[in-house]
Amino acid sequence: RGLPPRDIGGMFLAQFEAELQAIDGDSPDQRLAKLFDVIFKAGSDHAAQVTVFREGQYRFPEYEERLREIFLDCCRKVYLRDVSEAEYLFIISGLRFNSTRALYDGLPRRADIIADFVRKGMFCEAEKPETPLEIPSQFEDFVEPPPRDSREKLLDTGMRLIGQRGYHAIGVADIVRENNLAVGTFYTYFESKEEFFSIIIEKISQRTRHFLSDRARTHHSRLEREIYGVWHFLSYFHRHVDYYAIVREAEFVAKPWVRKYYDAFESGYMHNLEIDDPETRRIAANFLMGLSHYIGIEALMNKRIVNIPKFINELAELLCKGVAA
DSSP states (O other): OOOOOHHHHHHHHHHHHHTTOOOOOOSSSHHHHHHHHHHHHHHHHHHHHHHHHHHHHHHHHHHHHHHHHHHHHHHHHHHOOOOOOOHHHHHHHHHHHHHHHHHOOHHHHHHHHHHHHHOOSSOOOGGSSSSOOOOSSSOOOOOOOOOOHHHHHHHHHHHHHHHHHHHTTTOOHHHHTTTTTOOOHHHHHHHHHHHHHHHHHHHHHHHHHHHHHHTTTTTOOOHHHHHHHHHHHHHHHHTTTTHHHHHHHHHHHHHHHHHHHHHHHHHHHHHHOOOOHHHHHHHHHHHHHHHHHHHHHHIIIOOOOHHHHHHHHHHHHHHHOOOOO
């Protein structure tokens, strides 16, 4: 109470790191289960602190760097060895994403199901290609249709400016000025800046899902659609890296619309996954969503994934076999 977010976030990290020291067990499977239980328990036991910490992550990048080091150290303790970048993201990304969705969006807390994905993979090993997939070394080049009218121009300008400078730093006057329009024109199409921002979130979702579903038609097996889907996802957000900033900030500015954004992706994944149990299928959908989300951050924003084709082929192995003990 009364502490600034930076101090609260630092205190939470210290507490979380201390709780993770309890990871133990005679086998990697036991230690992995303990790790996942601690992470889910932190979300339920320290919900308010997690919320403050997540906002701190957005404002203070050093929090995310520290959290990454903590998680990497946990992975080493689980497997008693160093893990590759692909292994690290496979172990942690789906877990983090499911934990967040469990806290805010009602996703079931099933650490056991996620641990099974990490240990065994998610797809039939028979689907794995005998030779490495031919992943291009350069991101896909594509042309998007230009804005059709003044409303579309305002939305495109809003995406660019808010992505670059943030929601609170951009006013309606900034958006209309770039289009040589009067402020009144903005309110012809939108009731408020808040409604405008919610439409931007919805538009990002529609554009991304349309792009990915259109590319998915060219791939055959479910595994190939997923693996090449990661590359198409990276290609799209390489062109629109500011979309990450918009959706991340929207978690604090327009939370109901962010939930709708992720629910739309979840629905698409669940439709395509061949898993009979609905709860497992939903958790699998969010596991794969989280995987793409954090791969995008590390590849596009933090530049940690240099050799994209090699990384994606390693990811194909993990999706079929899991992380080897």
